[in-house]
Each structure stands twice: as C-alpha cells, then as structure tokens.
Amino acid sequence: MSKTLLYNAKVYVERGHFEEAVLVEDGIIRAVGGNKELLAAADAETEKRDCEGRTLIPGLNDSHMHFMQFGETRNQAMIEGVTSIDEMIRICREFAEAHPGHVKSGMHAIGWNQDLFTDGDRMPDRHDLDRISTDYPIVLERVCGHIVSVNTTLLNMLHVKENPEFKKEDFGVDENGEPNGLFYGNGTNLAKKVVPDFSLEERHRIILETMDYCVSHGLTSVQSNDVGTTFMDGPVAFDLFHKIYNSGEGKLRYRHQVCFNDLNEFRDYLENGEYAHREELYPKDSWLTLGPLKLFKDGSLGARTALMTNGYVGAPDNHGLEWIASDDMDEYCRLAGEHNLQVVTHCIGDEAVKRAIDSYEKAFVDGKNALRHTVIHCQVTSEELLDRIADEGILVFAQPIFLDYDMRILEELVGKELAATSYAWGSLPRKGAHVAYGTDCPVEDCNPFPNIYMAVTRKNLNGEPAGGFYPDECVDVETAVDAYTVESAYGEFMEDIKGRIKEGYYADMVLLDSDIFTVDPDRIKDILPVMTMVGGRIVFEK
Structure with a gap:
C-alpha cells in the first residue's frame, strides 16, 4: 500500500x-x-x-494526437517551420549525411508548410526532392499530413498511372499530364508505404522517449490515433503497446483511436480482432485502453482540401476533398453502433462537419448521441452548425493552438462572415457543448500550455493581435483547464473517475x-x- x-x-x-x-x-x-x-x-x-x-x-489529457508520429518526427529530419524549399533541402541533406544507415532504404519526414515559405508558396515537387537524393525514395509530408511530396525515385517505384490502387484525385500532375510528385488523400498513405518503417525495437524506444516528453509537459493521458495511420500493421501495433504496459514501462494513460483501411477490415476487428476481445485485453483501471473508431472526412484548411459548403474565397468551385463518402461513413457508424463503439471524425470544413453529423444522426440510439460521437477539429462553422452541435450533443475535440497559424489564412480563405463563427471555442461551451482540448501533435507540439494560452487570449505565440483574434471566442482559464481535464475524460466515458481532484x-x-x-x-x-x-x-x- x-x-x-x-x-x-x-x-x-x-x-x-x-x-x-x-x-x-x-x-x-x-x-x-x-x-x-x-x-x-x-x-x-x-x-x-x-x-x-x-x-x-x-x-492534462490530450483528446487527440498522433503520439507515435510525434516520436518519429523527433527521430527524422526536422523540417517543421522551414521558410523555404531550399532550407528544407539543406536540412534533409544534412540529416542524410549524419544518418546514412537510417536513410539508405528511404527518407521520411513531416512538417513543411508552403504558407511559411518566404520565397513563394509553391509546394515542393519531385524535382525539388531529387536535389536531396535520387539514390533512395523520399517522402516529405506537409505539416497537416494530407499532402506529401516525393522524389522521382519513389514516383517510379509506384507506377502511379498504371497502378489501380490510385484514383486520379490521389496525385498531382504537371503541365504534360505526368505525375509531379505530389499526393493527396489516400494517395499519401500509398506513397508512405514505400519507405521502410522503423523497426519494432526503434518504435519501443521512441514510445518511451515520447512518454518522457509528454509527462515533463504535464500530460498524464493521451488519446492517440496511431494504429491505422502511423502504425499500419494493427496486430503488431497493439501487441507492442500491450508489451509496454504489461511490463510496467508506461508512464501515462494511453487510449487508442483506431483507423481502418476499409469496412471489411473494421468488421473483422469487431468480430474477431482487438475489439472482439477488448474486455479481456483491457481490464478495468488499465492505463492502456481501447477507444473509438477514427475516420477522416476531409483534408486541411492550409492545403485547401477542407470540405467547404460554398468553396473558397476566389475559388468557389473548389469545395475541398471528401476523404470518406457519406454512404461509407453511414455504414461505419452503423457497424460501430451495433458494437457499442464511439466514432470520432476529423472534420475541418463546414461541409465536413455537417455531413459527419448527418451520419452520426442515423446511428443515434433512441435519437440521442449515447455513444458520444465526436467531431475532431471542428474549425470552420456557421452559427447554425454550432447550434446543431450543442443541441444534438455532439462532442468536439478542439485544438485552439491551430490559430497560431490559421489566423493568418482564415479570412482570406473563407471570408470574414464565416471566420467570425469559426474556431468557436467560446461559443460552443456557452451553448452547452462538450469541448475537449488536444493538439493533433505533431501538427503542433503536444505541450498543453501554449494551447491553453491560445484559448484564453486568442493571440498567436508572438502576442498578436493585441486584443485577440475574434476575442468574443476567448474562454477563461477555468474553462480551458476543464477542457483539458474533465472534458477530455468525458470524451472517453471516464468523467466520474478522471479529470478532477476529488475523492475517488x-x-x-x-x-x-x-x-x-x-x-x-x-x-x-x-x-x-x-x-x-x-x-x-x-x-x-x-
């Protein structure tokens, strides 16, 4: 005792x-x-x-992140925040020179953002990456993870135009109609598969190192989407986490948010796989828990692939990318409901939020959101959508820290009227919605305190603008702390035992x-x- x-x-x-x-x-x-x-x-x-x-x-409990991917970025070329393609190329070359054994079979890194490039906002293509190397395949992800650039070597290995796995919207082409080295949506996963993965021993080490970083910044729980995204081999991924927690090496509580390649794989996991045995594999009070199905409804705002009802300012015909079709999402939600399973869905644009809620409604239990289906991000919203989220009990897993960058582009892309009701972290709780905070790390660092600062002040990390960006959406410190604690616990059905300093x-x-x-x-x-x-x-x- x-x-x-x-x-x-x-x-x-x-x-x-x-x-x-x-x-x-x-x-x-x-x-x-x-x-x-x-x-x-x-x-x-x-x-x-x-x-x-x-x-x-x-x-503090990060309601949505990519724990393993964050660990990987700390073991790859650090291209986050680069201000030009030339700088990115230099960093990757230096990393390759310092770690020849690590890149001999391929290079993978994440973090570039064309909106930060001071010499133009062109996305890097295959010709740019060829300047790093043509001796091995290279894939560099945009910070959002919804666009990747590859070199010619990797492009040739994929045989894109002849490969039936690719749809035309999965990759970009140049003026001659040839693949240019840019991949979108599901094409990003197909491209990333070419670069060899970390070994299990490396992954084990990375997980423990990442835990050390998280607890040193006040995180005691993470709800993380690794299986089916960063770690594609589900059984191996689950086994590795079981090994770590069964041996007592875990330093924080970890909840799986899981993606699947298709409905058949999801159905198999429900009937025969990890979800079929969750009670025996995840005993009560375990620090490791098996959480919801994770879906992607659209892309990202910065990549102009967020799903928008009326398109983008200056490009009304560009409505973004619908990652999962509504019929498929309806079936995922139906199957999840049959097995008493929560669904959480990445939604950036207003149309993505609307369609996700439509699918959730069809799977409600007795007309209510009893399984606490959740919209992750929930960035671009109308007043009507905000009311609908609150009235129908839809949960929101929000990332206020996204405003550090997005306040630069929001009005330009969606207009001032829609911007005024977006990133509405103040309005949603005032209307009665459950809002939990996270970082989507490594899109942003998982340090929770800049995130809380952003929710409270609506200022970027340089303290601008002075009065805050749409300051009516600021929250007080108590609301922000609760969003990171008891509200995150609510998102995992644990609000009666987690997220408060109270007896029991x-x-x-x-x-x-x-x-x-x-x-x-x-x-x-x-x-x-x-x-x-x-x-x-x-x-x-x-």
Missing part, C-alpha cells in the same frame, strides 16, 4: 473551489481538504510532500511552476510542471 500527502498547495477542485491538500492511497485520491485536517489524517507510512504554495491541477478519482495531477489562474495570461504559454503524478506515481519531477 502506497500513501502520499500533497499539502501546502493551491488545489484546483472546480470553478470557484480550491483546497490545500490531497491524500492519495494506492493511486486513488482518498481525501481533499485543508492542510491541518489532512496532515492529522496522514499516518507514519504516508509520504508527505510540501508543495510550497504552488498550484496543483488535474493531469484517479490520482493524476500536475504541480505547476506558476499559478495558471492568476498569472498574466500572456505568460500562460511559458508555464511548465515541477511535478507530474499518474495513478499516485510520480513520473516527472524537476
């Missing part, structure tokens, strides 16, 4: 309610109250830790170096933990 008393703290219980001390026993919070009361209740076997007046909040809840807590409730809002982004606890176990201490 392990007992810990955290005392002399500013303990956030809920809005307007703070206490001083927390008593933890065997990974569960047993009491929350005053210093004098709980010090008197602690016996000689209890470890007592003086928090020195610091603020203690519930453990999991002892997942973070002690901060600054008081997030009173600090200048502009400084929230710089806050860091001095201690992170998961299940009563201290997994990080500064």
Whole structure:
C-alpha cells in the first residue's frame, strides 16, 4: 500500500473551489481538504510532500494526437517551420549525411508548410526532392499530413498511372499530364508505404522517449490515433503497446483511436480482432485502453482540401476533398453502433462537419448521441452548425493552438462572415457543448500550455493581435483547464473517475511552476510542471 500527502498547495477542485491538500492511497485520491485536517489524517507510512504554495491541477489529457508520429518526427529530419524549399533541402541533406544507415532504404519526414515559405508558396515537387537524393525514395509530408511530396525515385517505384490502387484525385500532375510528385488523400498513405518503417525495437524506444516528453509537459493521458495511420500493421501495433504496459514501462494513460483501411477490415476487428476481445485485453483501471473508431472526412484548411459548403474565397468551385463518402461513413457508424463503439471524425470544413453529423444522426440510439460521437477539429462553422452541435450533443475535440497559424489564412480563405463563427471555442461551451482540448501533435507540439494560452487570449505565440483574434471566442482559464481535464475524460466515458481532484478519482495531477489562474495570461504559454503524478506515481519531477 502506497500513501502520499500533497499539502501546502493551491488545489484546483472546480470553478470557484480550491483546497490545500490531497491524500492519495494506492493511486486513488482518498481525501481533499485543508492542510491541518489532512496532515492529522496522514499516518507514519504516508509520504508527505510540501508543495510550497504552488498550484496543483488535474493531469492534462490530450483528446487527440498522433503520439507515435510525434516520436518519429523527433527521430527524422526536422523540417517543421522551414521558410523555404531550399532550407528544407539543406536540412534533409544534412540529416542524410549524419544518418546514412537510417536513410539508405528511404527518407521520411513531416512538417513543411508552403504558407511559411518566404520565397513563394509553391509546394515542393519531385524535382525539388531529387536535389536531396535520387539514390533512395523520399517522402516529405506537409505539416497537416494530407499532402506529401516525393522524389522521382519513389514516383517510379509506384507506377502511379498504371497502378489501380490510385484514383486520379490521389496525385498531382504537371503541365504534360505526368505525375509531379505530389499526393493527396489516400494517395499519401500509398506513397508512405514505400519507405521502410522503423523497426519494432526503434518504435519501443521512441514510445518511451515520447512518454518522457509528454509527462515533463504535464500530460498524464493521451488519446492517440496511431494504429491505422502511423502504425499500419494493427496486430503488431497493439501487441507492442500491450508489451509496454504489461511490463510496467508506461508512464501515462494511453487510449487508442483506431483507423481502418476499409469496412471489411473494421468488421473483422469487431468480430474477431482487438475489439472482439477488448474486455479481456483491457481490464478495468488499465492505463492502456481501447477507444473509438477514427475516420477522416476531409483534408486541411492550409492545403485547401477542407470540405467547404460554398468553396473558397476566389475559388468557389473548389469545395475541398471528401476523404470518406457519406454512404461509407453511414455504414461505419452503423457497424460501430451495433458494437457499442464511439466514432470520432476529423472534420475541418463546414461541409465536413455537417455531413459527419448527418451520419452520426442515423446511428443515434433512441435519437440521442449515447455513444458520444465526436467531431475532431471542428474549425470552420456557421452559427447554425454550432447550434446543431450543442443541441444534438455532439462532442468536439478542439485544438485552439491551430490559430497560431490559421489566423493568418482564415479570412482570406473563407471570408470574414464565416471566420467570425469559426474556431468557436467560446461559443460552443456557452451553448452547452462538450469541448475537449488536444493538439493533433505533431501538427503542433503536444505541450498543453501554449494551447491553453491560445484559448484564453486568442493571440498567436508572438502576442498578436493585441486584443485577440475574434476575442468574443476567448474562454477563461477555468474553462480551458476543464477542457483539458474533465472534458477530455468525458470524451472517453471516464468523467466520474478522471479529470478532477476529488475523492475517488484517479490520482493524476500536475504541480505547476506558476499559478495558471492568476498569472498574466500572456505568460500562460511559458508555464511548465515541477511535478507530474499518474495513478499516485510520480513520473516527472524537476
């Protein structure tokens, strides 16, 4: 039996309610109250830790990220934030020179964004990547993951025009009608398959390293889409995570969000695979849990592939990309409902949000969203859509940090009228919707504090604009912290045992170096933990 008393703290219980001390026993919070009361209740076997007046909040829970992909980016050429194609080429060449064994069979990296290029916003094509090398295949992903560039070597290996796996919308062509090295939608997955994957030993190491990074930034839980995206071999992926958690190496709670290649594969997993055995494979109170089906409805705003009802400003005929057809999504949702399974769907554009909700409605139980189907991102929305989300109980997994970049392009792409009701992280909770925060890492870093800062201030990381971007959508600190804790727990049906510092809840807590409730809002982004606890176990201490 392990007992810990955290005392002399500013303990956030809920809005307007703070206490001083927390008593933890065997990974569960047993009491929350005053210093004098709980010090008197602690016996000689209890470890007592003086928090020195610091603020203690519930453990932060990223509602949607790509945990393994983030780990991979930390082991690849770092092309995120490059300001030109030439800079990207230089970084990749230097990485190849420093890691010849790693790239001998192929190079893969993620992070470029043509909107950041100072010498024009042209997307890199095969001729650009050929300047890195033509000795091995190369695939470089846009930061959103919905567009990739490849070199000629990889292009030739795919035989795109003769390959029946490719549809015409899966790849770009040059002025002569020849593939130009750009892939979209499902074509990105086919292109990425060419580059050899990390070994299982490398993946094991990467997972543990990524856990260390997460807990050092206050994350005690992640809900992550790795299986079926970053890690395509489902059985091997599941086995690796079981191995890590069964051996006690896991440092935070991990919930799978799973993609499938087609309906037949999904059906097989429900009837014979991981989902068919989830009760025995994922026992109660396990730090590893099997979560929802993950779908993609559209692309990204920056790539101009978000699915838009009225198209884009200046290009009304471009309505974006519908990744999954509505008939197929209807069937996925029907099958999920038959097996009591939640569905979460990537939706950026307003038309994507609308069509996803249409599919969810058809699978409602007694007219209600009992399975807590969720829209991930939910960026471009009309007032009508916001009301519909709230009225029908649709959950939203939001990424306020996206505004750091997207505020530069939003009005230009969708117009001011629609921009005014988009990224509506203030309106949605005011209307009664459940909104949980995440980062979609590695699209953004998984550090939660810049994300909270963005929700509270609506300013970019440089502090602009001074009054905030559409400031009516700002939230207060309590709303933002709750979105990262109890609301994320609600998204995984665990709000009665997770996401609060209350008696009977999991002892997942973070002690901060600054008081997030009173600090200048502009400084929230710089806050860091001095201690992170998961299940009563201290997994990080500064």
